[in-house]
Each structure stands twice: as structure tokens, then as C-alpha cells.
Amino acid sequence: MGRSPCCEKAHTNKGAWTKEEDQRLTAYIKQHGEGCWRSLPKAAGLLRCGKSCRLRWINYLRPDLKRGNFTEDEDQLIIKLHELLGNKWSMIAGRLPGRTDNEIKNYWNTHIKRKLIARGVDPQTHHPLSAAAAVQPQPPPLPAVPSGGVGHNHHNLAGSSCSPDASVHSSCSDDDYYSAAAAPPLPPDLAGIDLNLSISPPCHPSSPSPPPPRTQEAAPPEASGASATAATTTSYHYPEREMRICLCLNHLGLQRREDCN
């Protein structure tokens, strides 16, 4: 299927955004909200393609962005999440409020990679550098966790042991297709991490207003009280595939943000 260019390239600006362009974009989105990036530039009077507008807004103009240096806690969180998720920057960013995938990706490539290498850790495999060569080839860090799409692993779902019944999981237990037995052994310092991934149909399939596709569900208030469990979990809801992915991050020493319900 042929693809047409996302915009009339001959009539669009490229490169750095000017203050005026930023103001126009911000004003337009504040007034009309996000969405329909394709038509936004014209409507906002911008000579940019929609993609460029989206990127500028998400990575730079959004009011909830936390700017400034990453904290040591954020560093550790990124490293742990990268170990679990691989280069799924958007998913990692989903656990770092105020940070964007682009920002994290840049930070990883410019700081953390070097930091890990200096520690003697392979930034891709998270194994000790000396050992990394010995264990090649590496399996992927995780089965293809959907990021922006579930197509890569939805046949795995069909073959998984995750029955619909198992979807009613108040805790993310084992028996999911990426079982501990199938997973590569963890380095000693990560032995306490629960890598279980539970993939299941949505817990509330009849939800009247499902969240928009490919968005991480809004985190409930920090102190959701009695639901506190040992697991730190993140759940992703993919209405178009009628399933939910629950990533359990046990014993990371991380602040619990969301519950897997």
C-alpha cells in the first residue's frame, strides 16, 4: 500500500522552531486540545508538518514537562526499566512523570550508557561486560511488550497460558508466558526482581469509555490505600486488542504508582 508524504514538504519549515511558532502551537492546543495533528498546522497557521508539531508539543512545549537534570533516583529507575523493557522509551517515559521518551533516550545515550560502561556493565544486556561476550547471543530483554502497538506479540497471547479467567488478577502472578523458567537468569544484584509479565484481556471489558489507544492508563492517586501490595505494577490497556498488560516490578525499591486491577 502506497504512502503519501505526511505533508507538503515543499511548503513546510524545517529545523529549529521559532518563538512565534511555539506560541502559535501552544495557543492553538490550549484552545482546541491535542489531536488531529495532520490538520493542526494549517488550522494553527503553522508551516510545519503535523508530525513536527506533535513532536514539538510533546517534547518541549507541554506544560507538565519536568525540565532540568535527572536525579539519581531517576537514573536508577531508568536503568531498571531499561533492563526490563529494553529500548521501549515511551514505556519507560510512562513511569517517569514529566519526562519524555526523547529526553530519556537522549539521556540514556549520552549519560547512562557511559556510566554503565564505566561500571563494567554492558548497557544493552545489563550483564557484566566481561561476561557479556560469553553469553552471546542474548535473548531480547523481554518478549515484545507492546509499545505503540501490540502486533509483535499478539500471537504469543494466543499461545499463552493466560486464560480469560486469569485476567482477574489483583496481583500479577506467575504462569504467564514469560515464565521465570523461560527467562534468562538474572544477575545476582537483580535476583529479587519479579520479571513476571501478565497479559490478559481487560479487567473491565464493558468499560463505557475506554481510554484512547496506546495510552498508558492514568495513574490513580498515589495513595490508593488498601490496594497496596508488594508489587509495583504498571498496566497498559490496549482496547483495540482487548487486553491488558500488567508489568510487575517487584522489589525494585521503587515508589509504587499504579495498581494492577
Add this chain to the structure above:
DNA sequence: AATGTGTGCAACCGCAAATAA
């Protein structure tokens, strides 16, 4: 002061998935 090198970050590109027609 001029030049070279390294670093950080914003933005672009191509692709794949999702969605609409």
C-alpha cells in the same frame, strides 16, 4: 585568536501499527 574535538539536545526520518473509508 583560531582550530579541533567532544557533548548534549532538538528535530528529522523511516517504519509499523492503528484506524478510517
Add this chain to the structure above:
DNA sequence: ATTATTTGCGGTTGCACACAT
């Protein structure tokens, strides 16, 4: 079911700046 279009993601590039020589 097929095709066209839009959206989102990850990889990569290019520019601006700081610092060293």
C-alpha cells in the same frame, strides 16, 4: 477484505555550545 491515511515510536542526524590544544 482491501486500501489509504494518520499516528506514534525508535533510531539517527545535525547543530550549537563548551572546552582543549
